[in-house]
Each structure stands twice: as C-alpha cells, then as structure tokens.
Amino acid sequence: MKIEEDLLYTPKEVQAYLKISSSTMTRMMKKGLILAARVGKQYRIRGAEVLIFLSPELAGKLRQKYRKAREWLHENDEEAKNE
Numbered sequence: 001m002k003i004e005e006d007l008l009y010t011p012k013e014v015q016a017y018l019k020i021s022s023s024t025m026t027r028m029m030k031k032g033l034i035l036a037a038r039v040g041k042q043y044r045i046r047g048a049e050v051l052i053f054l055s056p057e058l059a060g061k062l063r064q065k066y067r068k069a070r071e072w073l074h075e076n077d078e079e080a081k082n083e
Contacts, residue, residue, distance in 0.1 A: 005048040011036065014045050018053075028053075 001017055003009070009017075014034065015025040029036045029043065034053050036043040048065075 003047045003050050005046070005051055007047045008044040009047060009050065011043050011045060014050055017050065 001013075003017065011025050011029065012022075015022060018025075020028075025034075028034045029045075034045055035049045036045045038044075
C-alpha cells in the first residue's frame with residue numbers, strides 16, 4: 001500500500017499501514033501525533049498527516065501547503081457569507 005498525500009484514509013487503514021494496535025492509533029489521534037478530522041461519526045486522516053509522521057523532514061513542506069489551502073478555504077467562506 002502506498003500513501004498518497006491528497007487522499008483520505010480511515011484510522012483502520014492507517015493502523016494497518018503503520019502496523020500498530022487500535023489503542024495505539026486512538027492514542028496517537030488523541031495526542032495529535034496524527035491529525036484526524038471527524039466526518040459524521042467517522043474519522044478520516046489525510047495521507048499527508050501519515051507522511052509527516054513517518055518523515056519529519058517533509059513536515060514543513062506539507063504543512064505550508066495545508067495552511068495555504070485552509071487560508072484559501074476560509075477566505076472564500078468569508079466572501080460567501082458577505083454576499
């Protein structure tokens with residue numbers, strides 16, 4: 001299995017990839033070692049988060065892309081509210 005930075009994964013998929021237990025996966029998500037977003041009643045993890053965890057030298061580049069995307073999203077959200 002290859003992790004793609006732009007895809008979303010379930011905690012079980014990430015758990016299998018990292019070869020860790022479900023309790024370890026839950027603990028990592030709670031402590032913020034791997035960021036997860038709640039979608040409905042389920043969690044999803046961006047592939048970029050897994051890559052950051054595995055390769056800290058990529059962290060800076062991926063975080064910058066993520067922040068830019070979030071800023072763009074919030075700017076567009078604010079514009080939509082003002083209309």
